[in-house]
Amino acid sequence: MELPGTLNEAVTQLKRLPGIGERSAIRLALSILSWDQENIKNLSSSLSGLLDIKNCISCNALCDNEVCSLCNDPNRIDKPIMCVVESMSDLLAIENSGEFAGSYFVLSGVLNPLKGIGPDEIGVPNLCKAAINRKISNIVLAVNPSIEGDATCSYLNEVLPDGIIVDRIGFGVPMGGSLEYLDSMTISQALKNRKTL
Numbered sequence: 001m002e003l004p005g006t007l008n009e010a011v012t013q014l015k016r017l018p019g020i021g022e023r024s025a026i027r028l029a030l031s032i033l034s035w036d037q038e039n040i041k042n043l044s045s046s047l048s049g050l051l052d053i054k055n056c057i058s059c060n061a062l063c064d065n066e067v068c069s070l071c072n073d074p075n076r077i078d079k080p081i082m083c084v085v086e087s088m089s090d091l092l093a094i095e096n097s098g099e100f101a102g103s104y105f106v107l108s109g110v111l112n113p114l115k116g117i118g119p120d121e122i123g124v125p126n127l128c129k130a131a132i133n134r135k136i137s138n139i140v141l142a143v144n145p146s147i148e149g150d151a152t153c154s155y156l157n158e159v160l161p162d163g164i165i166v167d168r169i170g171f172g173v174p175m176g177g178s179l180e181y182l183d184s185m186t187i188s189q190a191l192k193n194r195k196t197l
C-alpha cells in the first residue's frame with residue numbers, strides 16, 4: 001500500500017541519513033509515531049536547533065558560541081601540540097580515545113582538485129594562522145588514509161609554517177577506513193604510533 005503523505009515525507013527525510021534505507025526509515029518513522037506528543041515535539045525542536053550551530057572561529061569545530069569549549073580551555077589551547085582532523089566526527093572519535101591532550105583544527109574535508117576543492121575550501125589558511133597564533137611546535141595530522149587524504153597530508157607538510165614538526169597518525173587505521181567508526185583502542189594505538197613526515 002501507499003504510505004500516508006505525511007509519513008512518506010518523514011521517511012524521505014530519514015532516508016538521507018547514512019546507513020538508513022527505505023525499510024529502516026519506515027521502522028524509525030513508525031517508532032517515532034508511537035511516542036507521546038511531547039517527545040515528538042522535543043525531537044522536532046532539537047533538530048531545528050541544529051540550524052543555529054556555529055563553527056568555532058579558532059578551530060572550526062562545531063559549537064554553540066563563537067569559540068568552542070576546547071579552545072576556551074587553557075589546559076588544551078596553551079599546549080604546543082595540535083591535531084588536525086577532516087571532520088567534527090573524527091575530532092569526537094579522537095577525544096573519546098582520551099589519548100590526545102592538545103588543541104584541534106577541523107578541516108572542511110580534504111583536497112580534491114577534480115571536484116574543485118582546494119586549500120582555501122578546506123581552510124588551510126586558517127589552519128596556518130591557528131598554528132602561529134597558538135605557538136604550535138608539533139602538528140599531528142589525523143587525516144583518514146585515502147588518495148585525497150594522503151595528498152592533503154603531503155600538501156600540509158609543505159605549507160605549514162617552518163619549524164613545526166608534522167606527524168601523521170600511524171598504523172592501526174585501515175586504508176579506506178574512517179576514524180569515526182574505529183574503537184578507542186585502535187585510535188589510541190594510531191596516535192601512539194604516529195611518525196614524522
Ligand SMILES: [Zn+2]
Nearest residue numbers: 056059068071
Ligand atoms: Zn575551537
